[in-house]
Amino acid sequence: MAILVIAPGMRTVSWVKHLKAIDPDLDIRIWPESGKPEEIEFALVWRHPPGELRKYPNLRCIASLGAGVDHILRDPDLPAGVPISRVVDRSMARSMTEYVVLSVLNYCRHFEAYRQDQLQRRWKPRIPRRTRDVRIGIMGLGQLGGHAAATLVRLGFQVRGWSRTGRRIEGVISYADGKQLDKFLSATDILVCLLPLTQATERILSRRTFAKLPPEAYVINAARGRHLVEEDLLEALESGHLSGACLDVFQHEPLPPEHPFWRHPKITVTPHISSLTDPKAVAPQLVENYRRARDGKPLLNLVDMQLGY
């Protein structure tokens, strides 16, 4: 029985290497060289072609190669009843936390402005935003958001978190579900989106949300492009209500050359690099799940299809 990797456009060499390092006998195939469809029991997936996964009658698990599964769930033709798993990994959380810390400090310490100053040979010290005065609000307190929140607390920031369940983390002021969202937003100077992309969270970074933030708030989106209503962000920056944004994800990636975000003086663009999956770190949990699927045991890191993550 075999593992099929369906990840069009992705370099798969490293994945195969690290999976084989754990078990050299694994039968790993790279789509579209799938072999006999009935031999495929386990699919490792990143942005597969819709409808493709129905072709494998003995599939026991669809495993996302990343933390998100929105790229799987947007396929309207998924095979019914096949469980979906995602990657939960500390090195990804660490990578995401670094990105958030870097974006937050870049903003508080005016590093974007100093880059401009350097180009113009201008020596102009600026008063830093002091940690103790800056309130960071994190949307999503799962594996990634929880790790980022705890780290920002240790760095001395005031940290708030908003999540579906109102998860509690030491030193973090927690807000739950829809009713407390406005309260959370009104006390947030830097809004960080680390939510999973679901029907409930799509377009959550909207005009309505921005309006509830205090004047000159800053927005960081490192989750998914579809969380953000791009024209609403441009409008809120234009009006001066928001002071800036750091964006790692976009509606369309790569961000098209003609997109206004590229040259916007208040927007920092990075090319979806906030948290890259590390094949070496993640291979063991994928092999473990493959073995569990093969042996009919309970799977790890399963997605709740109802919640969408």
Added chain:
Amino acid sequence: MAILVIAPGMRTVSWVKHLKAIDPDLDIRIWPESGKPEEIEFALVWRHPPGELRKYPNLRCIASLGAGVDHILRDPDLPAGVPISRVVDRSMARSMTEYVVLSVLNYCRHFEAYRQDQLQRRWKPRIPRRTRDVRIGIMGLGQLGGHAAATLVRLGFQVRGWSRTGRRIEGVISYADGKQLDKFLSATDILVCLLPLTQATERILSRRTFAKLPPEAYVINAARGRHLVEEDLLEALESGHLSGACLDVFQHEPLPPEHPFWRHPKITVTPHISSLTDPKAVAPQLVENYRRARDGKPLLNLVDMQLGY
């Protein structure tokens, strides 16, 4: 008896405000409006004119308004026997740590390159330097260096420290004095200078030091401009032995417009903002030291004149 603030070119309003907030009866004078010289018992000093401090016959303490005292000790005409104190403050350590974390992550996560990419509308993800693979070497493990080292350890970096006494910090590999310097340098990918400026440390960031670092090492100087031999840095960048540098301090500040650092593609310039003294945070220890000086009690945060810090 009075306090004299001698800080030419510095805005002193905030200092007076926060000192008076603690004791409204303090007699605070701003140089050159010193009044009768014999009334001055306590001098708060930042880059005073050489020779000036000898004019006050009853001076009991010279207090630096910053963590460094090199700006005081370079005066060849200091009054003999008057003790010198410096500021030791957690908020300054935190501010410095933020600067170091920001510079380190900027480098590891290629944010300078992404700024260039953004200007050219180029979508080009780059492999991050992973925390666990990056060895940071901190020169100086005092109040500032110790705080930065401990924070970088918590962020997952491999941290080494080099200090006069070989101070031990949990999770940090310690090296002491001159004999272990080469060993320390050969295991350092990112060199961070947080040393006090003394005769022993001046020009320590030299050709000889850079040569001991592994190829493509990166240098961060947030201590004093005179730690760095500027032409040696340019040479090491030119040859490709060093991959870049982030500099907050310079031989001449403000950095002159014609200086090659401004337009160097591998150098990040910031205008001496890594750790600003916060008058509000620091006023209590200055008033306390003033009272101790007045009452003839032992002073806080005294400088060892032999060591120069």
